Each structure stands twice: as C-alpha cells, then as structure tokens.
Amino acid sequence: NALAVLVQGVLVTGFSCLFLQVHFEVADATKREFPEGSFDVVYSRDTILHIDDKLALFKRFHSWLKPGGQVLITDYCCGEKPWTPQFQDYVKQRGYILYTPPQYGKVGPIINLKNTLIISP
Numbered sequence: 001n002a003l004a005v006l007v008q009g010v011l012v013t014g015f016s017c018l019f020l021q022v023h024f025e026v027a028d029a030t031k032r033e034f035p036e037g038s039f040d041v042v043y044s045r046d047t048i049l050h051i052d053d054k055l056a057l058f059k060r061f062h063s064w065l066k067p068g069g070q071v072l073i074t075d076y077c078c079g080e081k082p083w084t085p086q087f088q089d090y091v092k093q094r095g096y097i098l099y100t101p102p103q104y105g106k107v108g109p110i111i112n113l114k115n116t117l118i119i120s121p
C-alpha cells in the first residue's frame with residue numbers, strides 16, 4: 001500500500017501541534033499531480049528507497065513547494081559496491097533502489113536544494 005502524506009498549514013511549536021488542515025490520501029508519489037507552489041513542507045520517511053528515478057521525484061517535490069519551502073526526508077543509503085551476496089539478495093528481495101551518500105549529495109544542488117544535510121554512519 002503506497003502512502004503519500006503531504007501536510008499543508010501545520011504549525012509546530014515546541015511539543016504542541018496545531019493542525020489547521022490535514023488531508024490523508026493514498027497515492028503514487030511519482031504520479032500524483034499538485035499545482036506548483038502548493039506546500040510549505042514536503043516530508044518523506046524511508047520511502048524514496050523504493051523510487052527508481054529519485055532526481056525526477058525531487059524535481060516534483062521542488063515544484064510543489066512554495067518559495068522558501070522545505071523538503072525533509074529520511075531514507076536508506078548504501079555503501080560503495082562490491083556488496084556482500086547477502087546484502088545484494090536483501091536489496092533485491094526488498095525491491096530497494098539505494099544511493100550512496102555521495103550520490104544523494106549530488107541531487108541537492110541539481111534542484112537547487114540548499115542546506116542539504118546527509119548523515120551517514
């Protein structure tokens with residue numbers, strides 16, 4: 001079940017949240033259309049690992065954002081190849097398309113994302 005959650009008009013102050021407008025929808029993030037400049041924030045947790053063309057997805061995110069909007073994501077990354085056979089099998093079985101942190105780092109500047117932070121163990 002593909003789940004896309006986009007939240008518009010949410011105020012977060014300290015530990016309290018004031019939800020002004022929340023709309024939940026199941027959709028394919030690579031196909032769902034939104035008008036340009038619709039959102040203050042695009043948030044994704046551990047989902048982009050399923051997306052083949054990550055740059056195209058980030059371009060979509062970028063187009064959905066209002067000026068000054070923010071993209072907040074967490075995602076899985078991988079180490080440089082060669083991988084162990086066990087890890088190769090795991091990635092294949094899960095259907096993941098994984099980038100190394102440097103590959104991910106190249107996406108930010110291409111779509112004019114600023115303040116990109118990549119945390120890697």
Ligand SMILES: C[S@@+](CC[C@H](N)C(=O)[O-])C[C@H]1O[C@@H](n2cnc3c(N)ncnc32)[C@H](O)[C@@H]1O
Pocket residue numbers: 001002003004027028029030044045046047048050051
């Ligand atoms: C590892 S789970 C993470 C789920 C949730 N975000 C979390 O953090 O618990 C990956 C999720 O990505 C969703 N997903 C895969 N392809 C997607 C797509 N094209 N559009 C939207 N969601 C997708 C899957 O349905 C799955 O729920």
